[in-house]
Amino acid sequence: MSGKSLLLKVILLGDGGVGKSSLMNRYVTNKFDSQAFHTIGVEFLNRDLEVDGRFVTLQIWDTAGQERFKSLRTPFYRGADCCLLTFSVDDHQSFENLGHWQKEFVCYANVKDPDHFPFVVLGNKVDKVERQVTTEEAQAWCLENGNYPYLETSAKDDTNVAVAFEEAVRQVLAVEEQLEHCMLGHTIDLRSSAKSGSSCC
Numbered sequence: 001m002s003g004k005s006l007l008l009k010v011i012l013l014g015d016g017g018v019g020k021s022s023l024m025n026r027y028v029t030n031k032f033d034s035q036a037f038h039t040i041g042v043e044f045l046n047r048d049l050e051v052d053g054r055f056v057t058l059q060i061w062d063t064a065g066q067e068r069f070k071s072l073r074t075p076f077y078r079g080a081d082c083c084l085l086t087f088s089v090d091d092h093q094s095f096e097n098l099g100h101w102q103k104e105f106v107c108y109a110n111v112k113d114p115d116h117f118p119f120v121v122l123g124n125k126v127d128k129v130e131r132q133v134t135t136e137e138a139q140a141w142c143l144e145n146g147n148y149p150y151l152e153t154s155a156k157d158d159t160n161v162a163v164a165f166e167e168a169v170r171q172v173l174a175v176e177e178q179l180e181h182c183m184l185g186h187t188i189d190l191r192s193s194a195k196s197g198s199s200c201c
């Protein structure tokens with residue numbers, strides 16, 4: 001078990017009112033406000049956790065989903081290690097907008113390899129009886145758009161909230177491991193080409 005804590009930046013994106021701030025506040029302070037105000041710009045909170053033996057400080061960035069705050073939120077996308085695309089299961093429009101949020105993130109975070117970037121999709125407010133988005137519909141979108149993990153959450157009831165943030169960490173660690181493997185592969189390639197006498201220096 002490594003004793004060194006890893007700082008990971010995760011960012012919550014999605015339409016205004018889907019529950020991004022509520023998810024962050026439930027996870028970090030274990031509180032829920034049924035009269036929450038819209039976020040203006042961005043806010044962040046930290047929480048330490050341990051996932052599969054790795055100590056992590058999760059820096060959770062909560063953004064304003066309303067369109068009028070676009071210029072206030074997009075400068076904070078850079079450097080994010082994971083993006084949580086959030087919609088509300090009782091609001092079909094917020095689900096239809098997931099693709100828009102994904103594109104906005106890739107553009108402003110300047111993601112070089114979008115196909116391998118860790119996105120996690122959250123369907124929030126599962127405590128609500130009247131749903132507009134089915135689990136199957138959401139899972140199908142995730143499969144088609146990059147095989148993203150999909151979790152149904154409720155900030156109100158504290159359903160799957162910790163699981164969702166832990167999944168974000170797992171996705172980042174998995175990508176990190178893949179990169180380490182690739183770098184190892186390249187090292188082996190270089191050594192084998194040096195042996196054949198084709199070195200340019």
Ligand SMILES: Nc1nc2c(ncn2[C@@H]2O[C@H](COP(=O)(O)OP(=O)(O)OP(=O)(O)O)[C@@H](O)[C@H]2O)c(=O)[nH]1
Pocket residue numbers: 014015016017018019020021022023033034035036037038039040063064065066124125126127128153154155156157
């Ligand atoms: N029933 C239910 N209500 C929720 C849940 N999560 C959030 N809400 C309510 O939905 C409303 C909007 O929640 P916020 O967390 O402010 O939404 P947001 O995504 O941060 O919105 P912006 O800051 O405008 O982008 C608030 O009244 C919350 O109390 C949930 O899981 N279940």
Ligand SMILES: [Mg+2]
Pocket residue numbers: 020021022037038039062063064065
């Ligand atoms: Mg908010």
